[in-house]
Amino acid sequence: MNFEALLAWFDVNERDLPWRRPGTTAWGVLLSEVMSQQTPVARVAPIWKDWMVRWPTHVDFAAASRADVLKAWGTLGYPRRALRLWECAQALGSSPVPSDVDALLELPGIGDYTARAVACFHYGLNVPVVDTNVRRVYARDITGTFLPPTPRKRELADVASLLEAAPAGRGPRVSAALMELGALVCTAKNPSCEACPLKAECAWQLAGCPEPSEEETAKAKKRVQKFTGTDRQARGRLMAVLRGATEPVSQAALDAVWEDAPQRSRALASLLADGLAEQDPDGRFRLPS
Template identity: 65%
Template sequence: MSVSSVLAWFDRNERPLAWREPDTGAWGILLSEVMSQQTPVARVEPVWREWMARWPDPAAFAQASPAEVLRAWGKLGYPRRVLRLLECAQQIVELHDGHVPDDVDQLLALPGIGDYTARAVACFAYGQNVPVVDTNVRRVHRRAVEGCYLAGAASKSELAAVAAWLPQDGRGPRFSAALMELGALVCTAGNPECGVCPLRSRCAWVAAGSPPPSAEELAKKKVQKFIGTDRQVRGKIMDVLRGADTAVPQSAIDVVWPDAAQRSRALYSLLEDGLAEQDERGYFHLPR
């Protein structure tokens, strides 16, 4: 792989994302990575700016209540992330004197921080040359090196494979960011723009004639539905709870979805996940 050609492409095409601004610290990077999980960047950026103005560091965020952060999270989706983030900030204050650690193992020990996020913080906040492997990077690697579509769940072996790509001359962290951008903008899942890709001349998938996915690969590429799912119903119930100043009766929840069994299942799952609570009157509210 030509590191220089990928970096030159990135120099020309890097998006001016808020958390790429030079003064963004480790807390801002961590926050952006958690928010961006399974959520488009365009939706994340305005919320990220609001949060950084309101909670500029882990100590400030650690003092917020669950209800406050759930309301501020709005419609970013997967709200359990924000409760784990609150626990994470509290542990950063308790165990690390309010400073986001730079060690991958210490980051992995924090609530809600997995392989990708820990390495993204170490790489993009602290300049460590560690493999940062999200879906975009996995897709680029699968096509460029293995000559096939991305299918199946992530595996630990991909960390080692991507680590072998990284230059050891100080350009590794920027190269990691470039690979992610390449997957997001050019080597996309449905319609890759191979004509403008800096890896075109070395891409195993292009060399193989850009073959379509096999039946087995298609079977592994499961598209996650949203409309009509319990996740959609959970979101509607959360909208009611976020918009209410006080606890709401069951009747306020009943109107959001016609299927009583699915509505009840979704509400129960919110209670189980700690995203909602029920008081002694039987009314429902965000956790306090």
């Protein structure tokens, strides 16, 4: 891989994301990574800023109530992430956010990607950070495949091997650049190949830009999650009622926001099971305390 071309491109095109600015703490990077999972960074940035003002350290965050956390999470989606982050802060106590990947993985709600992202982007460790964007860039540039295969553990070793060849001390910068390239240029459907710093070496380009097979296309479409009319949308509507309430709400208040009774019941049951809602003895519902 032409690391020099990639890094030169990144120097010019790196987005000014607030968590990339000097002085951002390990907690700030951890928060940004959790918030950005399956959520566009444009939506994350203003909420991240608000959270960093309100809870500048994980110790501050651990002292918050779960209800306040869920209200502050707003409409970012997948609110279970917020509670897992709160559990993570509880587990950390007064200890700092660790730099070691294995230590990070022992924390509640911290998976392979998030642990490596914190270790790499904050602590500067040259560990592979593999998200959808990195997978796509690697597949096209190295293997000549337009669509990356189903995620697999082997990808960590593949990207780790690639990073070993990066300029000394520049591995974390390369990781960030690969991610940015996938987000801005080497996109899923209509890549801007003319703007790509790796075009001259890209295996997919050199192979004549072959179209993905029908099987690959079908698998990719299957991985794209629809939203309208799903249980997830129903959960979001119910959560919006709970977040906006100043006191526990009745079943009727929840019934009013989703017509499909079986789906509404299923969504509510899942919120209760996930600890995102609680039912009082009188039958009314609220956010967890």
